[in-house]
Amino acid sequence: MVVIRADGNGKIGMGHYMRCFAIAHELRRRGEEVCFLLAPDADAGAVREQGYPLHQLEKIAEPLGWDATEAAEWLKGQEQATVFIDTYRIDSKAMALLSDAAHNACYMDDLYAFDYPIANIINYNLEAGKESYQGLLTSKTELYIGPAYYPVREEILHAKVKHLRLKARRILITTGATDPLHIELALLKRIVQDKQLLALELIVQCGLYYEKDYLEELQEFSAQYDCIRLQGWTKDMGALYASCDICIAPGSSSMSEAMTVGIPCISFAFVDNHLNQCHIMDEKGLAPYAGDFRKESEKVCQRIEHFLLYFLDIENRNFARAQFAGVFDGKGAARIAKILAAPQRKARHSASKECRRIIGIRASAILYNFILSNHIQGTVLMPANICECVPAIYKKAGMDFLFCDIEFGTWVPDEDEILSFLVSRPDIKVLHYNRTYGEMGDHSEFFQEVRKRFPSVIIVDDRCLALPDWRGEDCQADLTIYSTGNTKPVCVGKGAFAFLKKTWKYERYHLEGDTEAADVAFDASIKRCHAEHKSAEWDILLDNWTDPAQMPGEDYEQEVLTELAHIVTHKAAINKIYKKLPNALPDGMHDWRYNVLVRNQDECMKKLFQAGLFASKHYLGLGNGYFSEKSIPNCDWLARHIINLFNDNKYTVNMARRTVDCIMF
Numbered sequence: 178m179v180v181i182r183a184d185g186n187g188k189i190g191m192g193h194y195m196r197c198f199a200i201a202h203e204l205r206r207r208g209e210e211v212c213f214l215l216a217p218d219a220d221a222g223a224v225r226e227q228g229y230p231l232h233q234l235e236k237i238a239e240p241l242g243w244d245a246t247e248a249a250e251w252l253k254g255q256e257q258a259t260v261f262i263d264t265y266r267i268d269s270k271a272m273a274l275l276s277d278a279a280h281n282a283c284y285m286d287d288l289y290a291f292d293y294p295i296a297n298i299i300n301y302n303l304e305a306g307k308e309s310y311q312g313l314l315t316s317k318t319e320l321y322i323g324p325a326y327y328p329v330r331e332e333i334l335h336a337k338v339k340h341l342r343l344k345a346r347r348i349l350i351t352t353g354a355t356d357p358l359h360i361e362l363a364l365l366k367r368i369v370q371d372k373q374l375l376a377l378e379l380i381v382q383c384g385l386y387y388e389k390d391y392l393e394e395l396q397e398f399s400a401q402y403d404c405i406r407l408q409g410w411t412k413d414m415g416a417l418y419a420s421c422d423i424c425i426a427p428g429s430s431s432m433s434e435a436m437t438v439g440i441p442c443i444s445f446a447f448v449d450n451h452l453n454q455c456h457i458m459d460e461k462g463l464a465p466y467a468g469d470f471r472k473e474s475e476k477v478c479q480r481i482e483h484f485l486l487y488f489l490d491i492e493n494r495n496f497a498r499a500q501f502a503g504v505f506d507g508k509g510a511a512r513i514a515k516i517l518a519a520p521q522r523k524a525r526h527s528a529s530k531e532c533r534r535i536i537g538i539r540a541s542a543i544l545y546n547f548i549l550s551n552h553i554q555g556t557v558l559m560p561a562n563i564c565e566c567v568p569a570i571y572k573k574a575g576m577d578f579l580f581c582d583i584e585f586g587t588w589v590p591d592e593d594e595i596l597s598f599l600v601s602r603p604d605i606k607v608l609h610y611n612r613t614y615g616e617m618g619d620h621s622e623f624f625q626e627v628r629k630r631f632p633s634v635i636i637v638d639d640r641c642l643a644l645p646d647w648r649g650e651d652c653q654a655d656l657t658i659y660s661t662g663n664t665k666p667v668c669v670g671k672g673a674f675a676f677l678k679k680t681w682k683y684e685r686y687h688l689e690g691d692t693e694a695a696d697v698a699f700d701a702s703i704k705r706c707h708a709e710h711k712s713a714e715w716d717i718l719l720d721n722w723t724d725p726a727q728m729p730g731e732d733y734e735q736e737v738l739t740e741l742a743h744i745v746t747h748k749a750a751i752n753k754i755y756k757k758l759p760n761a762l763p764d765g766m767h768d769w770r771y772n773v774l775v776r777n778q779d780e781c782m783k784k785l786f787q788a789g790l791f792a793s794k795h796y797l798g799l800g801n802g803y804f805s806e807k808s809i810p811n812c813d814w815l816a817r818h819i820i821n822l823f824n825d826n827k828y829t830v831n832m833a834r835r836t837v838d839c840i841m842f
Contacts, residue, residue, distance in 0.1 A: 178210040178255055179517050182248065182275065183263040186220045187386035190354045192430040193263045194220075196285075196510075198227050199328040200261065203514035214251070216243035216266065245271035252278035259283070259517050262295075265450075269294060283517060287450070293318060297516060301327040301509060303457040321516060328510035329437045336415025337507065338439040339585070340810055341498065345422035345489050348374075349440075351382040351431050354410075358447050360470050362395055364425065367478035369402055374485055378404055380421055385410040423488045425481055428454035432464060437505040439585070441497040443484045445470055445477050462759060463501040492776065495585075495814065496760065499774055502586020503763035511622070532652055532676035535683055536733065540641050540660040540673040541570040542723045547656055547675075548574035548607075550682040553635065555606030558598055560590040561799045561809040562816070563611045565703050567639070568804055569718040571607075579605065580800055585811045588613045588762065592623050599631050607635045610654070614766040614821075615642035615666060624653050641673070642666060642769040644745065645737060649676040656681070661737055666769045667744055668825065669736045672729035688721035696725035707797060713804050744826065751824035754833040758840060762819075770821035775840070781820055784839045790832060793821040 181201060185194035201211045213224045213231040224231045232251060236244035243266065252258055252275060260279040262272065265288065273294040276282040283297035289309050297319045298310070305322040314320065348368075352360050361381050368374045381399065383392060399405035411417055414431075415438060418424060424435040424442045428451035432442045442464040444455045452469065459466035465487075467480035488494050537543040547553075548571065557571045561580035568578040579602065581594045590610055599605055608627060610620070617640070624636055638654035640646075644666050645659040658675040661667050677683055695717075702717040729736075752771050760774040761767070770793070775781050778794060785792050798812035799805060822836055 178212060178258045179204050180212050180214050180252060180255060180258050180260045180279070181263065182214045182260055184216050184219045184266060185223060186218055187355065188218075189265070190429075191220075191223065191385065192353065194223055195330060195430055195434075196328045197261070197263050198229075199330040199333075199510040200513050200517070201227070201229055202331050203328075203510045204517060207514055207518050209514075209518050212255070214248060214260075216241075216264070218242060241266045241268065241271060245274045249274040249278035255279075261285070261517055281517075287453075289313065297321065299326050299513060299516070301325070302454060303461065303463075303504070304453055319516075321512075324433075324504045324509070325506070326509045326512055327433055327437075327505055328513055329434055329505075329507055330415070330510075332413050332415040333418070333434050333437050334415070334507045336413075336419040336438050338419050339582075339591075341439070341441075341491060341494050342422055343491050345377065345491075345494070347378045347380055347421040347423075348485065349380045349382065349417065349421040349424045349426075349435070351424070351426050352384060352447070353427060353429055353431050354384040355386050356384055356391065358470055358474070359391060359394075360445070360447060360474075362391075362398060363470075363474060364478055364481060365395075365398060365405060367482055368485070369404075371482060371486070373489070374482065375402075375404060378406065380406055380408050380417070382408045382417070383410065422494070423485060425485075427451045428458070428466075432458075433505055436463070436501040437507045439498060439502060441488055441494045441501075443467060443481055443488070445481065447471055458501075461500065461504075462497070463504060464497070496774065496776070499586055499818075500760065502584070503588070506587050532649055532657075532678055533683075534649060535675045535677050536729055537673050537675070537685075538671070538724055538726055538728055539662055540639075540658045540675070541566045543658060543673055543675045544637070544656075545570050545574050545723055546685050547677065547681070547683060548576065549686050550684045553606055556602065556604045557607040557609050558595065558602075558605045559609035560611050560613070560812070561805070561807075562588075562613060562796045562812040563609075563639075563799065564641075564796065565713070565718070565799065565804070566699070567609065567611075568799065569699075569713075570723065571609075572715075573719050573723075576607070577604075578804075580805050580807055580809060582809050582811045583613060583815070585814070586763075588766070588811075588815060589616060589618065589620075591811070596626075596630075599627070599634060605634065607637060609637045609639060611639045612641075612643050614762065614772055615640070615644065615769045616763070616765045617643050618765060621651075621653055644768050645674070645741060647674075647734060647738060652676040661740075666748075667737060667741045669729075669733075669740055671726050672733055672737075674733075674737075688724045690721045692721050692724040695720040695722035698722070706803065712802055747826060748824045750830060751828060751833045754830065754837060755822055755824070757837050767824070771824050772819055772821055773840070774815075774818045775820055776818070778818060778820060781840055785836065788835060788839050790836050790839060791823050791828070792836070793823075794819055795821055 181197050183193045183197045185191045204211050215233045234243050236247050238244040257280045259281040261283050263285040269291045276295045282295045284295050286300045287302045299321045418435045418438040418440050424440045426432040428444050444464045445467045446452050446455050447470045455466040458464040465484045468477040470477050556577040558579050582591045584591050636654040638657040641660035655678050660673040661669045698717050699722040702714045755771040758773050762772040797816050798809045800807045800809035
């Protein structure tokens with residue numbers, strides 16, 4: 178059993194409850210029993226409404242407002258219980274009592290307030306770092322930090338928007354469950370003075386614990402304007418966020434939830450625990466901060482008006498979303514549930530046990546041989562932001578191809594769209610999962626879901642832009658591919674290798690003819706199609722271009738490992754310089770090249786080349802008449818705004834510094 182010690186009521190708000198409900202849902206989905214342990218003054222009705230059993234403590238003890246000894250005694254009666262603590266009303270002594278009474282214990286923290294005698298700490302705040310806990314933890318405490326652990330409820334995840342509306346029409350204003358300073362009314366009075374904003378629909382959420390007199394005042398004011406609509410407290414906040422184009426919210430769970438849905442936010446503060454989040458989100462370009470309402474109410478309203486006008490431009494909203502969508506990916510509750518659930522051995526898949534290593538001339542040749550060796554027919558599904566050689570080699574092997582989009586902000590293949598395609602298209606036999614810019618996030622649960630629901634679908638894990646792993650650990654696909662050819666993260670000028678499940682056959686098919694000339698013609702055709710906006714020239718793309726070089730020799734492994742050891746250090750030094758640039762893609766997408774978003778792609782490229790520097794703008798989406806007539810909106814947006822900054826051996830520290838200067842000035 179997992180016992181959740183959390184509080185929520187009219188005084189402290191409902192934020193702790195909301196995130197705990199998200200975690201509880203994920204625990205139940207994994208078959209875990211969940212029970213809430215509440216303080217005497219906590220709102221038990223809100224927990225019952227969610228269908229969770231609870232135990233409410235009876236004794237009130239200062240300074241916490243609940244008796245930790247009573248709670249510990251109750252916990253001891255729950256066999257093998259894990260306790261998850263999410264309340265500010267706790268100290269080191271109470272934490273030790275609960276931790277000792279449970280089989281395992283975890284605390285949700287963001288205050289760094291005292292010594293933590295507990296096995297696990299989770300802190301999802303953006304500013305959280307190991308250095309913040311120096312001297313506060315035991316030697317055995319596990320620390321899980323960063324917004325990857327931000328938990329959101331299921332209805333928030335289901336409400337995610339794929340694309341922002343071109344024209345902003347609806348603004349959501351919320352202060353959460355309470356509004357003691359009457360902020361919403363002050364904001365309304367400011368906004369209605371602007372004719373451009375007055376044309377928008379203003380959705381004002383009335384919190385669960387608003388005072389009656391204040392509600393009446395809001396109703397009286399809103400009755401004077403057709404554009405204002407008061408929104409009562411709703412359980413389906415996801416749908417409310419998704420129906421709006423901009424959200425004005427304090428630095429609390431409301432803003433993080435809106436960002437998870439995909440809605441750009443403007444932040445403000447009215448209590449101390451809003452301040453850190455507001456400041457760090459502003460610094461990172463995730464959400465502009467209007468100020469502390471307690472200190473400068475008029476200026477806060479003025480700044481919010483300014484930011485609203487700024488966000489009316491779709492390009493400004495998209496750039497904000499491009500930054501926060503990769504931070505708030507909606508998977509935090511699932512990650513926390515894994516920590517809390519019954520311990521399970523983490524499966525690591527070794528090449529020596531389940532796979533065999535294949536070495537080839539290039540990655541596309543390995544793909545070609547794999548398809549032919551196993552007589553695979555049908556359609557392959559792949560994201561549209563992929564190298565042209567991938568759909569070309571599948572077509573050469575006799576398969577059709579179909580493109581899906583990528584998620585905005587995370588830039589990984591759109592898993593929801595993939596599942597929809599697999600449901601509606603039984604002809605799909607291969608899922609080619611491309612690791613965008615070499616990102617190596619944990620997609621194991623998605624692969625497992627595909628295997629469970631569609632057992633006949635073959636999964637290819639394309640890691641050609643990732644740093645190669647010669648051992649083949651954690652290979653969960655049928656075929657996992659790495660490349661070490663020209664322009665790859667580890668470049669030895671030739672070769673590729675893959676890990677193939679031992680259940681599959683593999684033979685090498687040699688292609689006849691002048692493969693070197695065909696390879697040159699292939700590259701020239703791609704450049705020509707890009708420059709002239711032409712459709713793919715299939716007579717050239719289907720030629721025998723896959724075997725232009727010799728197979729890697731016996732020293733290939735040593736070459737790869739030696740270059741890997743060197744290039745990791747070099748890239749780290751170059752990337753450290755590039756980190757000064759704004760609008761970088763999420764961490765983990767810079768091992769191939771360092772990737773940043775810019776508004777003026779062509780102008781930036783021109784400046785760099787005029788300065789004797791280099792960059793690229795891969796990958797062009799393969800829809801819109803190029804390889805397919807289909808429109809691929811997120812791939813296309815990324816292609817129009819991305820610049821890939823070089824960090825290979827030929828690019829020096831001095832060149833990197835000059836590159837930064839060119840882009841920033």
